[in-house]
Amino acid sequence: MSTFLLLTITGLGLAAMYFLVASGLSLIYGLMGVLNFAHGAFLTVGAYATWFAESKLGGISSLTWRFVLASLIGLLVGGIFAALVELVLIRPLYLRHIEQVLVTVGLSLATVALVQGIWGNDPRLYAVPPWLHETTSVGSASIPNDRWIEIAAALLVLAGLKAFLRYTRYGLIIRAGVENRAMVTALGIDVRKAFTLVFAIGGVAASLAGVLSGVYFSEVDPGRGTSLLIFAFIVVVIGGLGSITGSAVASVVVGLTQQYVNYYSSGIGDLSIVLVLALVLLARPASLEGRTA
Amino acid sequence: MPALLEVRDLHVHLGESHVLQGVDLDVPAGGITALLGRNGVGKTTTLRALLGLMPRRGSVRLDGDAIEREATHRIVLRGLGYVPEDRDVFAGLTVDENLKLAVRDGEDARYDLVYDLFPELKQRGRQRAGTLSGGQQQMVAIGRALLNRNRLLLIDEPTKGLAPALVADVARVLERVAESETALLVEQNLAVVRRLAGAIVVLDQGRVVHTGPPTDLDDEALVHRLLGVGHAA
Amino acid sequence: MSKALRLLVPLALVGLLALVPTFGFGLGGVFPGPLSSPGTLQLLAVCFVFSGVALSYDLLFGFTGLLSFGHALYFAAGAYVSAIAVTKWHWSFAEACLVTAAVGLVLPAIVGWISLRTSGIAFAMVTLAFAQAGEILVQKDPHGWTGGNDSLGYDYHHVPAIFVGVFNTKNLYWLALGYAVVVFSIVAWTVRSSPGHVLQAIRENERRVEVLGLRTRRYKLLAFVLGSFLATAGGVIYMLAFNGASPGITTPDFTLMLLVMVVLGGTGTLWGPILGGALYWYADQRLVAVGGSHAIQSLPSVLRTPLSQPLFVLGVLFILVVFFLPGGVVGLAARGRAGRRGLRRLEDSLRRSPRLEGEGL
Numbered sequence: 001m002s003t004f005l006l007l008t009i010t011g012l013g014l015a016a017m018y019f020l021v022a023s024g025l026s027l028i029y030g031l032m033g034v035l036n037f038a039h040g041a042f043l044t045v046g047a048y049a050t051w052f053a054e055s056k057l058g059g060i061s062s063l064t065w066r067f068v069l070a071s072l073i074g075l076l077v078g079g080i081f082a083a084l085v086e087l088v089l090i091r092p093l094y095l096r097h098i099e100q101v102l103v104t105v106g107l108s109l110a111t112v113a114l115v116q117g118i119w120g121n122d123p124r125l126y127a128v129p130p131w132l133h134e135t136t137s138v139g140s141a142s143i144p145n146d147r148w149i150e151i152a153a154a155l156l157v158l159a160g161l162k163a164f165l166r167y168t169r170y171g172l173i174i175r176a177g178v179e180n181r182a183m184v185t186a187l188g189i190d191v192r193k194a195f196t197l198v199f200a201i202g203g204v205a206a207s208l209a210g211v212l213s214g215v216y217f218s219e220v221d222p223g224r225g226t227s228l229l230i231f232a233f234i235v236v237v238i239g240g241l242g243s244i245t246g247s248a249v250a251s252v253v254v255g256l257t258q259q260y261v262n263y264y265s266s267g268i269g270d271l272s273i274v275l276v277l278a279l280v281l282l283a284r285p286a287s288l289e290g291r292t293a
Numbered sequence: 294m295p296a297l298l299e300v301r302d303l304h305v306h307l308g309e310s311h312v313l314q315g316v317d318l319d320v321p322a323g324g325i326t327a328l329l330g331r332n333g334v335g336k337t338t339t340l341r342a343l344l345g346l347m348p349r350r351g352s353v354r355l356d357g358d359a360i361e362r363e364a365t366h367r368i369v370l371r372g373l374g375y376v377p378e379d380r381d382v383f384a385g386l387t388v389d390e391n392l393k394l395a396v397r398d399g400e401d402a403r404y405d406l407v408y409d410l411f412p413e414l415k416q417r418g419r420q421r422a423g424t425l426s427g428g429q430q431q432m433v434a435i436g437r438a439l440l441n442r443n444r445l446l447l448i449d450e451p452t453k454g455l456a457p458a459l460v461a462d463v464a465r466v467l468e469r470v471a472e473s474e475t476a477l478l479v480e481q482n483l484a485v486v487r488r489l490a491g492a493i494v495v496l497d498q499g500r501v502v503h504t505g506p507p508t509d510l511d512d513e514a515l516v517h518r519l520l521g522v523g524h525a526a
Numbered sequence: 527m528s529k530a531l532r533l534l535v536p537l538a539l540v541g542l543l544a545l546v547p548t549f550g551f552g553l554g555g556v557f558p559g560p561l562s563s564p565g566t567l568q569l570l571a572v573c574f575v576f577s578g579v580a581l582s583y584d585l586l587f588g589f590t591g592l593l594s595f596g597h598a599l600y601f602a603a604g605a606y607v608s609a610i611a612v613t614k615w616h617w618s619f620a621e622a623c624l625v626t627a628a629v630g631l632v633l634p635a636i637v638g639w640i641s642l643r644t645s646g647i648a649f650a651m652v653t654l655a656f657a658q659a660g661e662i663l664v665q666k667d668p669h670g671w672t673g674g675n676d677s678l679g680y681d682y683h684h685v686p687a688i689f690v691g692v693f694n695t696k697n698l699y700w701l702a703l704g705y706a707v708v709v710f711s712i713v714a715w716t717v718r719s720s721p722g723h724v725l726q727a728i729r730e731n732e733r734r735v736e737v738l739g740l741r742t743r744r745y746k747l748l749a750f751v752l753g754s755f756l757a758t759a760g761g762v763i764y765m766l767a768f769n770g771a772s773p774g775i776t777t778p779d780f781t782l783m784l785l786v787m788v789v790l791g792g793t794g795t796l797w798g799p800i801l802g803g804a805l806y807w808y809a810d811q812r813l814v815a816v817g818g819s820h821a822i823q824s825l826p827s828v829l830r831t832p833l834s835q836p837l838f839v840l841g842v843l844f845i846l847v848v849f850f851l852p853g854g855v856v857g858l859a860a861r862g863r864a865g866r867r868g869l870r871r872l873e874d875s876l877r878r879s880p881r882l883e884g885e886g887l
């Protein structure tokens with residue numbers, strides 16, 4: 001039972017990271033029709049910016065505060081990077097979806113290579129407050145504390161995104177734009193501002209995933225973004241392109257399946273996810289036109 | 294006096310086909326100008342091209358200002374209201390949200406007018422637009438265009454697919470609108486056109502082939518030649 | 527160009543390339559050594575392999591409009607299955623080729639059948655996921671067959687002796703050249719056949735093809751299996767060229783590299799990927815040399831760090847090509863011709879380009 005609980009919480013922790021990456025991907029795709037291959041690069045940029053900031057903030061003696069501040073800087077950098085990508089690289093190719101995908105592909109290759117060039121191929125240790133790696137007993141299970149943080153962060157982002165989409169003017173514009181972009185412009189709204197905004201939001205969420213993955217694995221390496229991105233793609237396809245709630249549910253399915261299968265049948269959890277994807281596609285081929293909600 | 298809207302030599306290509314081949318069109322300020330023509334002749338395309346919703350060539354002037362190079366949202370903010378052919382309300386948004394989205398920054402929304410014309414929109418404010426009937430969706434589409442004070446309304450087949458009683462309702466609303474606003478109206482129902490329009494413009498084969506008063510519609514031979522047989526008088 | 531010339535030029539080119547192993551001279555610093563040296567021949571052989579594999583990818587992406595992100599899977603299947611068969615199962619090379627061919631047909635048939643339930647961007651994501659399964663399988667190495675993170679060297683006793691050893695590099699060169707020629711012929715014939723015309727019509731407007739009563743999914747599956755099979759064949763030759771298989775060819779980056787090759791050369795053309803594949807591999811290999819060169823190493827670090835990363839240079843180059851050279855290298859040549867012929871055709875194609883279609887922005 002305690003193993004099962006540990007697996008479940010750990011699976012949810014993974015699901016949290018998948019969700020943080022997938023929600024941005026899904027929003028960007030839903031609103032703009034762009035498959036953003038550079039989303040993994042956003043994650044990498046955010047994670048390395050945090051690591052870098054943390055190494056420069058030695059003046060703050062509290063490890064916790066140093067880490068929080070470094071993370072905030074990382075999220076900011078990731079968000080700005082993403083917004084710039086939209087403005088400089090995506091916007092000029094408006095509606096040319098294939099070219100947009102190609103540009104994000106080139107960007108993802110170049111960014112990862114640049115990070116490798118600057119900080120090397122080897123993982124960098126993430127200095128996190130020690131209490132994050134201590135455990136809390138739940139019943140008979142000892143759960144590493146970072147899992148709670150991951151889950152809480154994802155829940156906060158989920159709630160925040162839903163509230164943003166529901167109650168703000170930009171949220172309204174994004175929901176309407178996912179349905180019918182042309183009609184939004186025909187109401188006198190410059191929908192391009194919403195494009196930059198969803199990129200920025202996606203960049204921040206991906207950076208958060210990057211920071212949390214640094215906590216989870218205790219280190220960050222240049223390839224991390226790409227490997228998480230692929231699971232996020234699977235999540236987005238299962239959950240429905242453009243649907244935030246769908247992404248959340250699919251992340252949990254993917255994260256838990258992965259953990260359970262990995263435990264009960266030595267290390268094929270990742271493969272089982274692809275199998276889940278195949279089954280979903282076979283059972284529900286028309287599920288891929290998503291809406292935001 | 295120059296017309297409120299002056300269109301000269303408007304061309305639109307869609308894929309291989311040259312849909313509009315030099316449309317010239319004037320809409321005078323005040324009242325309703327009806328844009329007529331057979332199905333597929335390019336009426337919707339004309340309205341969308343005016344709004345910059347499709348690639349177009351030619352000159353479009355609103356109150357003397359050239360707007361043919363501007364982005365759609367800028368054109369709209371100059372005071373163009375659009376009621377699209379298939380209503381295009383946002384199905385996942387509530388009625389309230391559909392209206393709220395249409396309110397332009399810094400302008401007073403005319404909710405009183407809209408709720409006066411369509412009291413149902415007030416009662417159904419929290420209902421999702423996708424669950425409304427076709428007639429109710431049309432109210433949302435017209436209502437959101439009327440929320441703002443526009444210089445020109447572009448209205449595309451507002452009675453399409455509606456039951457006769459609803460057609461009369463819509464006509465009544467448009468009649469009231471016409472007292473204070475200017476509109477370019479695409480409409481297949483000639484009875485409605487006769488009742489509302491101050492002038493008619495007929496499109497055929499990518500060009501304007503006839504302009505005149507609505508009484509021209511009494512000429513059966515002309516109607517038959519320009520609009521085909523499908524039209525009820 | 528007249529028809530005879532159109533046939534003659536490629537034949538002459540292939541003839542010339544076939545003679546390269548007899549050329550004892552070098553070309554300045556263009557190649558690591560004389561043309562006939564094993565190092566140069568090895569480099570060129572792999573260039574040809576990538577010419578062919580890139581063209582097989584272009585059959586999907588450029589000619590059919592299928593943006594697959596999983597082409598690495600079929601290439602890697604070719605390399606790994608053949609290497610495992612000779613090394614771990616001790617099969618003869620012929621038997622290994624047979625089983626690899628079978629995998630090269632059945633695997634894409636199954637994956638394609640499932641993935642083609644989606645289209646567009648979702649298809650890209652799904653094919654990527656399946657390819658990811660391949661990468662994971664190789665890394666997890668369930669039966670100790672793949673070598674996991676390490677590369678899997680082949681057992682040279684079971685590989686034809688003419689392809690083993692430095693002195694036989696010229697045979698490998700001819701094999702790779704033959705592979706590129708065969709892929710070119712098959713793809714050229716396919717896109718000019720009537721099913722090939724259907725593929726290109728699907729790329730332009732799938733709805734319209736469906737309205738004509740054709741089952742587009744079948745045609746797409748056909749293209750998918752053919753393109754993947756050709757990639758699998760390329761994987762076998764790659765395995766011979768590198769004395770085995772390595773996990774790098776199973777990664778998404780490998781597929782992205784193929785995409786870059788196609789776009790650099792010219793999407794939807796026959797010669798584009800042939801050139802793009804060869805140029806990319808050449809540039810990637812030589813940039814490593816250049817990146818380590820004295821000129822680069824003496825630059826200030828702001829410039830040195832990015833320039834010594836081949837993938838950074840290629841990624842940026844790729845973005846520039848997408849923005850400023852949409853037809854790739856081949857498109858550039860075509861533009862030169864258009865310039866001489868007058869600009870009418872270019873203007874036509876620009877008018878039809880989606881840049882002008884807007885939603886009012």
Ligand SMILES: Nc1ncnc2c1ncn2[C@@H]1O[C@H](COP(=O)(O)OP(=O)(O)O)[C@@H](O)[C@H]1O
Nearest residue numbers: 307308312330331332333334335336337338339
């Ligand atoms: N997106 C499009 N691509 C190609 N042709 C189109 C497109 N939209 C409309 N058309 C064609 O343009 C012509 C004009 O259409 P439209 O303006 O909708 O006519 P109307 O509103 O007068 O019925 C029709 O022949 C139609 O088939």
Ligand SMILES: [Mg+2]
Nearest residue numbers: 336337338378
């Ligand atoms: Mg119409």
